[in-house]
Amino acid sequence: MRHKGIMGIILGICLTGFFLAGCGMPQGTPQKDKRPVIKLGSDRYPPFNYFDEDGVPTGIDVDLATEAFGRMGYQVEVHNIDWEKKKDLLKSGELDCIMGCFSMEGRLDDYRWAGPYMVSRQVVAVNPESNIYHLQDLAGKTLAVQSTTKPEGIFLRRNDPRIPKLEHLLSMRDRALIYTLLGKGYADAVGEHETSILQYMKDYDVEYRILPEPLMTVGIGVAFDKEDRRSLCRELDKTLREMRQDGTSERIIGKYLENPKQYLEVEKLAY
Structure with missing residues:
Protein backbone atom coordinates (compact mmCIF):
# COMPACT_ATOMS: atom_id res chain seq x y z
CA MET A 1 0.00 0.00 0.00
CA ARG A 2 2.79 2.33 0.89
CA HIS A 3 4.44 1.80 -2.49
CA LYS A 4 1.13 2.39 -4.26
CA GLY A 5 0.70 5.67 -2.37
CA ILE A 6 4.16 6.88 -3.31
CA MET A 7 3.60 5.95 -6.94
CA GLY A 8 0.30 7.79 -6.91
CA ILE A 9 1.97 10.93 -5.57
CA ILE A 10 4.71 10.74 -8.22
CA LEU A 11 2.15 10.19 -10.95
CA GLY A 12 0.11 13.12 -9.68
CA ILE A 13 3.14 15.41 -9.72
CA CYS A 14 4.05 14.36 -13.26
CA LEU A 15 0.52 14.88 -14.54
CA THR A 16 0.25 18.25 -12.80
CA GLY A 17 3.53 19.35 -14.36
CA PHE A 18 2.38 18.12 -17.77
CA PHE A 19 -0.88 20.06 -17.66
CA LEU A 20 0.71 23.18 -16.25
CA ALA A 21 3.31 23.11 -18.99
CA GLY A 22 0.59 22.54 -21.55
CA CYS A 23 -1.58 25.40 -20.24
CA GLY A 24 1.22 27.82 -19.54
CA MET A 25 3.09 27.47 -22.83
CA PRO A 26 1.19 25.93 -25.74
CA GLN A 27 3.26 24.24 -28.40
CA GLY A 28 4.20 26.62 -31.20
CA THR A 29 3.96 29.80 -29.08
CA PRO A 30 6.90 32.01 -30.13
CA GLN A 31 9.32 33.10 -27.44
CA LYS A 32 9.63 36.87 -27.04
CA ASP A 33 12.94 38.11 -28.45
CA LYS A 34 14.73 39.68 -25.48
CA ARG A 35 17.78 40.83 -27.43
CA PRO A 36 18.42 44.61 -27.49
CA VAL A 37 16.97 46.40 -30.51
CA ILE A 38 18.88 48.18 -33.26
CA LYS A 39 16.71 50.84 -34.93
CA LEU A 40 17.71 50.88 -38.59
CA GLY A 41 16.42 53.60 -40.92
CA SER A 42 15.88 53.40 -44.65
CA ASP A 43 13.44 54.51 -47.30
CA ARG A 44 11.75 52.19 -49.78
CA TYR A 45 14.53 51.31 -52.23
CA PRO A 46 14.18 47.91 -53.93
CA PRO A 47 16.00 45.55 -53.99
CA PHE A 48 17.76 46.85 -50.86
CA ASN A 49 14.76 47.74 -48.71
CA TYR A 50 11.07 47.29 -49.47
CA PHE A 51 7.93 45.59 -48.12
CA ASP A 52 6.92 42.08 -49.15
CA GLU A 53 3.32 40.97 -49.83
CA ASP A 54 2.66 40.73 -46.09
CA GLY A 55 3.98 44.22 -45.40
CA VAL A 56 7.19 42.92 -43.82
CA PRO A 57 10.47 44.79 -44.55
CA THR A 58 12.75 42.75 -46.79
CA GLY A 59 15.59 43.19 -49.27
CA ILE A 60 19.38 42.97 -49.46
CA ASP A 61 20.10 45.48 -46.72
CA VAL A 62 17.38 44.14 -44.42
CA ASP A 63 18.72 40.60 -44.73
CA LEU A 64 22.36 41.63 -44.34
CA ALA A 65 21.56 43.78 -41.30
CA THR A 66 19.43 41.07 -39.67
CA GLU A 67 22.21 38.53 -40.09
CA ALA A 68 25.06 40.83 -39.06
CA PHE A 69 23.40 42.35 -36.00
CA GLY A 70 22.04 38.91 -35.09
CA ARG A 71 25.61 37.61 -34.90
CA MET A 72 26.39 40.56 -32.64
CA GLY A 73 23.50 39.75 -30.29
CA TYR A 74 20.91 42.27 -31.46
CA GLN A 75 17.55 42.21 -33.19
CA VAL A 76 16.80 44.70 -35.98
CA GLU A 77 13.82 47.02 -36.17
CA VAL A 78 13.47 48.62 -39.63
CA HIS A 79 12.01 52.13 -39.78
CA ASN A 80 10.78 53.61 -43.06
CA ILE A 81 12.00 57.22 -43.08
CA ASP A 82 12.01 60.42 -45.08
CA TRP A 83 15.46 60.09 -46.68
CA GLU A 84 16.10 63.83 -46.45
CA LYS A 85 15.84 63.68 -42.64
CA LYS A 86 18.24 60.77 -42.13
CA LYS A 87 21.06 62.82 -40.58
CA ASP A 88 18.75 64.51 -38.07
CA LEU A 89 17.20 61.18 -37.08
CA LEU A 90 20.66 59.79 -36.28
CA LYS A 91 21.68 62.87 -34.36
CA SER A 92 18.51 62.83 -32.24
CA GLY A 93 19.00 59.17 -31.36
CA GLU A 94 15.69 58.13 -32.94
CA LEU A 95 17.72 55.79 -35.13
CA ASP A 96 20.92 53.84 -34.46
CA CYS A 97 22.04 53.64 -38.08
CA ILE A 98 21.11 54.22 -41.73
CA MET A 99 21.34 51.42 -44.28
CA GLY A 100 19.69 51.94 -47.66
CA CYS A 101 22.15 51.48 -50.54
CA PHE A 102 23.89 54.50 -48.99
CA SER A 103 26.96 55.70 -50.92
CA MET A 104 30.00 56.50 -48.79
CA GLU A 105 31.68 58.55 -51.52
CA GLY A 106 31.98 62.21 -50.48
CA ARG A 107 30.34 61.55 -47.12
CA LEU A 108 33.20 60.02 -45.16
CA ASP A 109 33.41 63.04 -42.84
CA ASP A 110 29.65 63.29 -42.32
CA TYR A 111 29.11 59.96 -40.55
CA ARG A 112 30.85 57.08 -38.83
CA TRP A 113 30.83 54.21 -41.31
CA ALA A 114 30.73 50.43 -41.29
CA GLY A 115 31.79 49.30 -44.74
CA PRO A 116 31.89 49.43 -47.62
CA TYR A 117 30.07 46.10 -47.72
CA MET A 118 29.01 46.29 -51.39
CA VAL A 119 29.94 48.01 -54.65
CA SER A 120 27.39 49.90 -56.71
CA THR A 217 31.41 53.51 -58.92
CA VAL A 218 30.87 53.72 -55.19
CA GLY A 219 31.03 51.69 -52.03
CA ILE A 220 27.89 51.51 -49.94
CA GLY A 221 27.99 51.36 -46.17
CA VAL A 222 26.08 51.64 -42.91
CA ALA A 223 26.07 55.15 -41.44
CA PHE A 224 26.11 56.02 -37.74
CA ASP A 225 26.02 59.49 -36.22
CA LYS A 226 29.40 61.22 -36.25
CA GLU A 227 29.34 61.54 -32.45
CA ASP A 228 28.28 57.94 -31.80
CA ARG A 229 31.04 56.60 -29.55
CA ARG A 230 29.64 53.10 -29.09
CA SER A 231 31.61 50.19 -30.51
CA LEU A 232 28.68 49.19 -32.74
CA CYS A 233 30.15 50.70 -35.89
CA ARG A 234 33.50 48.96 -35.52
CA GLU A 235 31.92 45.65 -34.58
CA LEU A 236 29.47 45.79 -37.48
CA ASP A 237 32.27 46.54 -39.94
CA LYS A 238 34.14 43.45 -38.69
CA THR A 239 31.01 41.27 -38.88
CA LEU A 240 30.15 42.37 -42.43
CA ARG A 241 33.72 41.56 -43.47
CA GLU A 242 33.38 38.08 -41.95
CA MET A 243 30.10 37.59 -43.83
CA ARG A 244 31.83 38.37 -47.13
CA GLN A 245 34.57 35.88 -46.31
CA ASP A 246 32.31 33.01 -45.24
CA GLY A 247 29.98 33.34 -48.23
CA THR A 248 26.94 34.63 -46.34
CA SER A 249 26.84 38.00 -48.14
CA GLU A 250 27.07 36.35 -51.55
CA ARG A 251 24.22 34.00 -50.68
CA ILE A 252 22.00 36.86 -49.48
CA ILE A 253 22.72 39.15 -52.43
CA GLY A 254 22.20 36.22 -54.80
CA LYS A 255 18.56 36.01 -53.66
CA TYR A 256 17.98 39.41 -55.27
CA LEU A 257 20.65 40.02 -57.92
CA GLU A 258 22.39 37.94 -60.56
CA ASN A 259 26.15 37.47 -60.38
CA PRO A 260 26.40 38.59 -56.73
CA LYS A 261 30.21 38.33 -56.61
CA GLN A 262 30.60 41.48 -58.69
CA TYR A 263 28.92 43.49 -55.93
CA LEU A 264 31.36 42.25 -53.28
CA GLU A 265 34.63 43.46 -54.82
CA VAL A 266 34.98 46.17 -52.19
CA GLU A 267 38.75 45.71 -51.85
CA LYS A 268 39.15 47.49 -55.19
CA LEU A 269 37.66 50.67 -53.71
CA ALA A 270 39.94 53.26 -52.11
CA TYR A 271 38.48 54.05 -48.68
Missing part, protein backbone atom coordinates in the same frame (compact mmCIF):
# COMPACT_ATOMS: atom_id res chain seq x y z
CA ARG A 121 27.42 51.91 -59.93
CA GLN A 122 25.60 55.22 -60.23
CA VAL A 123 24.28 55.43 -63.78
CA VAL A 124 21.91 57.27 -66.12
CA ALA A 125 19.01 55.48 -67.83
CA VAL A 126 16.78 56.59 -70.70
CA ASN A 127 13.82 55.25 -72.66
CA PRO A 128 14.81 52.70 -75.34
CA GLU A 129 13.93 55.03 -78.23
CA SER A 130 15.86 58.00 -76.78
CA ASN A 131 18.55 59.69 -78.86
CA ILE A 132 20.71 59.98 -75.73
CA TYR A 133 23.56 57.45 -75.92
CA HIS A 134 26.35 59.09 -73.90
CA LEU A 135 26.58 61.43 -70.94
CA GLN A 136 27.49 64.35 -73.22
CA ASP A 137 24.16 63.87 -75.03
CA LEU A 138 22.44 65.07 -71.84
CA ALA A 139 23.43 68.67 -72.65
CA GLY A 140 20.29 70.81 -72.64
CA LYS A 141 18.14 67.89 -71.46
CA THR A 142 16.07 67.28 -68.31
CA LEU A 143 17.28 64.73 -65.76
CA ALA A 144 15.24 63.41 -62.81
CA VAL A 145 16.94 62.24 -59.62
CA GLN A 146 16.05 61.54 -56.01
CA SER A 147 16.98 64.46 -53.79
CA THR A 148 20.12 64.27 -51.59
CA THR A 149 21.54 61.41 -53.69
CA LYS A 150 24.88 61.15 -55.48
CA PRO A 151 23.48 61.79 -59.00
CA GLU A 152 21.93 65.02 -57.76
CA GLY A 153 25.27 66.17 -56.34
CA ILE A 154 27.17 65.18 -59.48
CA PHE A 155 24.95 67.22 -61.79
CA LEU A 156 24.71 70.17 -59.41
CA ARG A 157 28.48 70.51 -59.00
CA ARG A 158 29.47 69.53 -62.54
CA ASN A 159 33.11 69.18 -61.51
CA ASP A 160 33.53 66.22 -63.87
CA PRO A 161 34.34 67.16 -67.50
CA ARG A 162 32.04 64.36 -68.68
CA ILE A 163 29.02 66.04 -67.08
CA PRO A 164 27.28 68.58 -69.39
CA LYS A 165 25.00 71.45 -68.44
CA LEU A 166 21.38 70.35 -68.21
CA GLU A 167 18.32 72.36 -69.09
CA HIS A 168 16.59 71.18 -65.89
CA LEU A 169 17.50 68.99 -62.92
CA LEU A 170 14.35 67.66 -61.25
CA SER A 171 15.05 66.52 -57.67
CA MET A 172 12.24 64.45 -56.20
CA ARG A 173 11.80 63.43 -52.57
CA ASP A 174 10.04 60.19 -53.61
CA ARG A 175 12.29 57.99 -55.73
CA ALA A 176 9.36 56.40 -57.60
CA LEU A 177 8.41 59.78 -59.06
CA ILE A 178 11.55 59.98 -61.17
CA TYR A 179 10.30 57.04 -63.24
CA THR A 180 6.87 58.66 -63.55
CA LEU A 181 8.53 61.79 -64.93
CA LEU A 182 10.52 59.71 -67.40
CA GLY A 183 7.48 57.73 -68.49
CA LYS A 184 5.35 60.85 -68.97
CA GLY A 185 8.05 62.60 -70.96
CA TYR A 186 8.70 65.33 -68.38
CA ALA A 187 12.26 64.04 -68.00
CA ASP A 188 14.64 62.77 -70.66
CA ALA A 189 16.63 60.57 -68.29
CA VAL A 190 16.95 59.41 -64.68
CA GLY A 191 20.05 58.96 -62.55
CA GLU A 192 20.46 56.50 -59.68
CA HIS A 193 21.98 53.18 -58.60
CA GLU A 194 22.10 50.65 -61.44
CA THR A 195 20.79 47.87 -59.20
CA SER A 196 17.70 49.90 -58.36
CA ILE A 197 16.99 50.66 -62.02
CA LEU A 198 17.27 46.97 -62.89
CA GLN A 199 14.90 46.10 -60.04
CA TYR A 200 12.37 48.71 -61.17
CA MET A 201 12.44 47.31 -64.71
CA LYS A 202 11.81 43.82 -63.33
CA ASP A 203 9.04 44.85 -60.94
CA TYR A 204 7.06 46.95 -63.43
CA ASP A 205 7.91 45.13 -66.67
CA VAL A 206 9.34 48.22 -68.35
CA GLU A 207 12.48 48.67 -70.41
CA TYR A 208 15.13 51.36 -70.03
CA ARG A 209 18.52 51.70 -71.67
CA ILE A 210 21.41 52.31 -69.27
CA LEU A 211 24.17 54.52 -70.64
CA PRO A 212 27.52 52.70 -70.88
CA GLU A 213 29.47 55.35 -68.92
CA PRO A 214 28.77 55.16 -65.18
CA LEU A 215 28.57 58.44 -63.30
CA MET A 216 30.69 56.82 -60.62
Whole structure:
Protein backbone atom coordinates (compact mmCIF):
# COMPACT_ATOMS: atom_id res chain seq x y z
CA MET A 1 0.00 0.00 0.00
CA ARG A 2 2.79 2.33 0.89
CA HIS A 3 4.44 1.80 -2.49
CA LYS A 4 1.13 2.39 -4.26
CA GLY A 5 0.70 5.67 -2.37
CA ILE A 6 4.16 6.88 -3.31
CA MET A 7 3.60 5.95 -6.94
CA GLY A 8 0.30 7.79 -6.91
CA ILE A 9 1.97 10.93 -5.57
CA ILE A 10 4.71 10.74 -8.22
CA LEU A 11 2.15 10.19 -10.95
CA GLY A 12 0.11 13.12 -9.68
CA ILE A 13 3.14 15.41 -9.72
CA CYS A 14 4.05 14.36 -13.26
CA LEU A 15 0.52 14.88 -14.54
CA THR A 16 0.25 18.25 -12.80
CA GLY A 17 3.53 19.35 -14.36
CA PHE A 18 2.38 18.12 -17.77
CA PHE A 19 -0.88 20.06 -17.66
CA LEU A 20 0.71 23.18 -16.25
CA ALA A 21 3.31 23.11 -18.99
CA GLY A 22 0.59 22.54 -21.55
CA CYS A 23 -1.58 25.40 -20.24
CA GLY A 24 1.22 27.82 -19.54
CA MET A 25 3.09 27.47 -22.83
CA PRO A 26 1.19 25.93 -25.74
CA GLN A 27 3.26 24.24 -28.40
CA GLY A 28 4.20 26.62 -31.20
CA THR A 29 3.96 29.80 -29.08
CA PRO A 30 6.90 32.01 -30.13
CA GLN A 31 9.32 33.10 -27.44
CA LYS A 32 9.63 36.87 -27.04
CA ASP A 33 12.94 38.11 -28.45
CA LYS A 34 14.73 39.68 -25.48
CA ARG A 35 17.78 40.83 -27.43
CA PRO A 36 18.42 44.61 -27.49
CA VAL A 37 16.97 46.40 -30.51
CA ILE A 38 18.88 48.18 -33.26
CA LYS A 39 16.71 50.84 -34.93
CA LEU A 40 17.71 50.88 -38.59
CA GLY A 41 16.42 53.60 -40.92
CA SER A 42 15.88 53.40 -44.65
CA ASP A 43 13.44 54.51 -47.30
CA ARG A 44 11.75 52.19 -49.78
CA TYR A 45 14.53 51.31 -52.23
CA PRO A 46 14.18 47.91 -53.93
CA PRO A 47 16.00 45.55 -53.99
CA PHE A 48 17.76 46.85 -50.86
CA ASN A 49 14.76 47.74 -48.71
CA TYR A 50 11.07 47.29 -49.47
CA PHE A 51 7.93 45.59 -48.12
CA ASP A 52 6.92 42.08 -49.15
CA GLU A 53 3.32 40.97 -49.83
CA ASP A 54 2.66 40.73 -46.09
CA GLY A 55 3.98 44.22 -45.40
CA VAL A 56 7.19 42.92 -43.82
CA PRO A 57 10.47 44.79 -44.55
CA THR A 58 12.75 42.75 -46.79
CA GLY A 59 15.59 43.19 -49.27
CA ILE A 60 19.38 42.97 -49.46
CA ASP A 61 20.10 45.48 -46.72
CA VAL A 62 17.38 44.14 -44.42
CA ASP A 63 18.72 40.60 -44.73
CA LEU A 64 22.36 41.63 -44.34
CA ALA A 65 21.56 43.78 -41.30
CA THR A 66 19.43 41.07 -39.67
CA GLU A 67 22.21 38.53 -40.09
CA ALA A 68 25.06 40.83 -39.06
CA PHE A 69 23.40 42.35 -36.00
CA GLY A 70 22.04 38.91 -35.09
CA ARG A 71 25.61 37.61 -34.90
CA MET A 72 26.39 40.56 -32.64
CA GLY A 73 23.50 39.75 -30.29
CA TYR A 74 20.91 42.27 -31.46
CA GLN A 75 17.55 42.21 -33.19
CA VAL A 76 16.80 44.70 -35.98
CA GLU A 77 13.82 47.02 -36.17
CA VAL A 78 13.47 48.62 -39.63
CA HIS A 79 12.01 52.13 -39.78
CA ASN A 80 10.78 53.61 -43.06
CA ILE A 81 12.00 57.22 -43.08
CA ASP A 82 12.01 60.42 -45.08
CA TRP A 83 15.46 60.09 -46.68
CA GLU A 84 16.10 63.83 -46.45
CA LYS A 85 15.84 63.68 -42.64
CA LYS A 86 18.24 60.77 -42.13
CA LYS A 87 21.06 62.82 -40.58
CA ASP A 88 18.75 64.51 -38.07
CA LEU A 89 17.20 61.18 -37.08
CA LEU A 90 20.66 59.79 -36.28
CA LYS A 91 21.68 62.87 -34.36
CA SER A 92 18.51 62.83 -32.24
CA GLY A 93 19.00 59.17 -31.36
CA GLU A 94 15.69 58.13 -32.94
CA LEU A 95 17.72 55.79 -35.13
CA ASP A 96 20.92 53.84 -34.46
CA CYS A 97 22.04 53.64 -38.08
CA ILE A 98 21.11 54.22 -41.73
CA MET A 99 21.34 51.42 -44.28
CA GLY A 100 19.69 51.94 -47.66
CA CYS A 101 22.15 51.48 -50.54
CA PHE A 102 23.89 54.50 -48.99
CA SER A 103 26.96 55.70 -50.92
CA MET A 104 30.00 56.50 -48.79
CA GLU A 105 31.68 58.55 -51.52
CA GLY A 106 31.98 62.21 -50.48
CA ARG A 107 30.34 61.55 -47.12
CA LEU A 108 33.20 60.02 -45.16
CA ASP A 109 33.41 63.04 -42.84
CA ASP A 110 29.65 63.29 -42.32
CA TYR A 111 29.11 59.96 -40.55
CA ARG A 112 30.85 57.08 -38.83
CA TRP A 113 30.83 54.21 -41.31
CA ALA A 114 30.73 50.43 -41.29
CA GLY A 115 31.79 49.30 -44.74
CA PRO A 116 31.89 49.43 -47.62
CA TYR A 117 30.07 46.10 -47.72
CA MET A 118 29.01 46.29 -51.39
CA VAL A 119 29.94 48.01 -54.65
CA SER A 120 27.39 49.90 -56.71
CA ARG A 121 27.42 51.91 -59.93
CA GLN A 122 25.60 55.22 -60.23
CA VAL A 123 24.28 55.43 -63.78
CA VAL A 124 21.91 57.27 -66.12
CA ALA A 125 19.01 55.48 -67.83
CA VAL A 126 16.78 56.59 -70.70
CA ASN A 127 13.82 55.25 -72.66
CA PRO A 128 14.81 52.70 -75.34
CA GLU A 129 13.93 55.03 -78.23
CA SER A 130 15.86 58.00 -76.78
CA ASN A 131 18.55 59.69 -78.86
CA ILE A 132 20.71 59.98 -75.73
CA TYR A 133 23.56 57.45 -75.92
CA HIS A 134 26.35 59.09 -73.90
CA LEU A 135 26.58 61.43 -70.94
CA GLN A 136 27.49 64.35 -73.22
CA ASP A 137 24.16 63.87 -75.03
CA LEU A 138 22.44 65.07 -71.84
CA ALA A 139 23.43 68.67 -72.65
CA GLY A 140 20.29 70.81 -72.64
CA LYS A 141 18.14 67.89 -71.46
CA THR A 142 16.07 67.28 -68.31
CA LEU A 143 17.28 64.73 -65.76
CA ALA A 144 15.24 63.41 -62.81
CA VAL A 145 16.94 62.24 -59.62
CA GLN A 146 16.05 61.54 -56.01
CA SER A 147 16.98 64.46 -53.79
CA THR A 148 20.12 64.27 -51.59
CA THR A 149 21.54 61.41 -53.69
CA LYS A 150 24.88 61.15 -55.48
CA PRO A 151 23.48 61.79 -59.00
CA GLU A 152 21.93 65.02 -57.76
CA GLY A 153 25.27 66.17 -56.34
CA ILE A 154 27.17 65.18 -59.48
CA PHE A 155 24.95 67.22 -61.79
CA LEU A 156 24.71 70.17 -59.41
CA ARG A 157 28.48 70.51 -59.00
CA ARG A 158 29.47 69.53 -62.54
CA ASN A 159 33.11 69.18 -61.51
CA ASP A 160 33.53 66.22 -63.87
CA PRO A 161 34.34 67.16 -67.50
CA ARG A 162 32.04 64.36 -68.68
CA ILE A 163 29.02 66.04 -67.08
CA PRO A 164 27.28 68.58 -69.39
CA LYS A 165 25.00 71.45 -68.44
CA LEU A 166 21.38 70.35 -68.21
CA GLU A 167 18.32 72.36 -69.09
CA HIS A 168 16.59 71.18 -65.89
CA LEU A 169 17.50 68.99 -62.92
CA LEU A 170 14.35 67.66 -61.25
CA SER A 171 15.05 66.52 -57.67
CA MET A 172 12.24 64.45 -56.20
CA ARG A 173 11.80 63.43 -52.57
CA ASP A 174 10.04 60.19 -53.61
CA ARG A 175 12.29 57.99 -55.73
CA ALA A 176 9.36 56.40 -57.60
CA LEU A 177 8.41 59.78 -59.06
CA ILE A 178 11.55 59.98 -61.17
CA TYR A 179 10.30 57.04 -63.24
CA THR A 180 6.87 58.66 -63.55
CA LEU A 181 8.53 61.79 -64.93
CA LEU A 182 10.52 59.71 -67.40
CA GLY A 183 7.48 57.73 -68.49
CA LYS A 184 5.35 60.85 -68.97
CA GLY A 185 8.05 62.60 -70.96
CA TYR A 186 8.70 65.33 -68.38
CA ALA A 187 12.26 64.04 -68.00
CA ASP A 188 14.64 62.77 -70.66
CA ALA A 189 16.63 60.57 -68.29
CA VAL A 190 16.95 59.41 -64.68
CA GLY A 191 20.05 58.96 -62.55
CA GLU A 192 20.46 56.50 -59.68
CA HIS A 193 21.98 53.18 -58.60
CA GLU A 194 22.10 50.65 -61.44
CA THR A 195 20.79 47.87 -59.20
CA SER A 196 17.70 49.90 -58.36
CA ILE A 197 16.99 50.66 -62.02
CA LEU A 198 17.27 46.97 -62.89
CA GLN A 199 14.90 46.10 -60.04
CA TYR A 200 12.37 48.71 -61.17
CA MET A 201 12.44 47.31 -64.71
CA LYS A 202 11.81 43.82 -63.33
CA ASP A 203 9.04 44.85 -60.94
CA TYR A 204 7.06 46.95 -63.43
CA ASP A 205 7.91 45.13 -66.67
CA VAL A 206 9.34 48.22 -68.35
CA GLU A 207 12.48 48.67 -70.41
CA TYR A 208 15.13 51.36 -70.03
CA ARG A 209 18.52 51.70 -71.67
CA ILE A 210 21.41 52.31 -69.27
CA LEU A 211 24.17 54.52 -70.64
CA PRO A 212 27.52 52.70 -70.88
CA GLU A 213 29.47 55.35 -68.92
CA PRO A 214 28.77 55.16 -65.18
CA LEU A 215 28.57 58.44 -63.30
CA MET A 216 30.69 56.82 -60.62
CA THR A 217 31.41 53.51 -58.92
CA VAL A 218 30.87 53.72 -55.19
CA GLY A 219 31.03 51.69 -52.03
CA ILE A 220 27.89 51.51 -49.94
CA GLY A 221 27.99 51.36 -46.17
CA VAL A 222 26.08 51.64 -42.91
CA ALA A 223 26.07 55.15 -41.44
CA PHE A 224 26.11 56.02 -37.74
CA ASP A 225 26.02 59.49 -36.22
CA LYS A 226 29.40 61.22 -36.25
CA GLU A 227 29.34 61.54 -32.45
CA ASP A 228 28.28 57.94 -31.80
CA ARG A 229 31.04 56.60 -29.55
CA ARG A 230 29.64 53.10 -29.09
CA SER A 231 31.61 50.19 -30.51
CA LEU A 232 28.68 49.19 -32.74
CA CYS A 233 30.15 50.70 -35.89
CA ARG A 234 33.50 48.96 -35.52
CA GLU A 235 31.92 45.65 -34.58
CA LEU A 236 29.47 45.79 -37.48
CA ASP A 237 32.27 46.54 -39.94
CA LYS A 238 34.14 43.45 -38.69
CA THR A 239 31.01 41.27 -38.88
CA LEU A 240 30.15 42.37 -42.43
CA ARG A 241 33.72 41.56 -43.47
CA GLU A 242 33.38 38.08 -41.95
CA MET A 243 30.10 37.59 -43.83
CA ARG A 244 31.83 38.37 -47.13
CA GLN A 245 34.57 35.88 -46.31
CA ASP A 246 32.31 33.01 -45.24
CA GLY A 247 29.98 33.34 -48.23
CA THR A 248 26.94 34.63 -46.34
CA SER A 249 26.84 38.00 -48.14
CA GLU A 250 27.07 36.35 -51.55
CA ARG A 251 24.22 34.00 -50.68
CA ILE A 252 22.00 36.86 -49.48
CA ILE A 253 22.72 39.15 -52.43
CA GLY A 254 22.20 36.22 -54.80
CA LYS A 255 18.56 36.01 -53.66
CA TYR A 256 17.98 39.41 -55.27
CA LEU A 257 20.65 40.02 -57.92
CA GLU A 258 22.39 37.94 -60.56
CA ASN A 259 26.15 37.47 -60.38
CA PRO A 260 26.40 38.59 -56.73
CA LYS A 261 30.21 38.33 -56.61
CA GLN A 262 30.60 41.48 -58.69
CA TYR A 263 28.92 43.49 -55.93
CA LEU A 264 31.36 42.25 -53.28
CA GLU A 265 34.63 43.46 -54.82
CA VAL A 266 34.98 46.17 -52.19
CA GLU A 267 38.75 45.71 -51.85
CA LYS A 268 39.15 47.49 -55.19
CA LEU A 269 37.66 50.67 -53.71
CA ALA A 270 39.94 53.26 -52.11
CA TYR A 271 38.48 54.05 -48.68
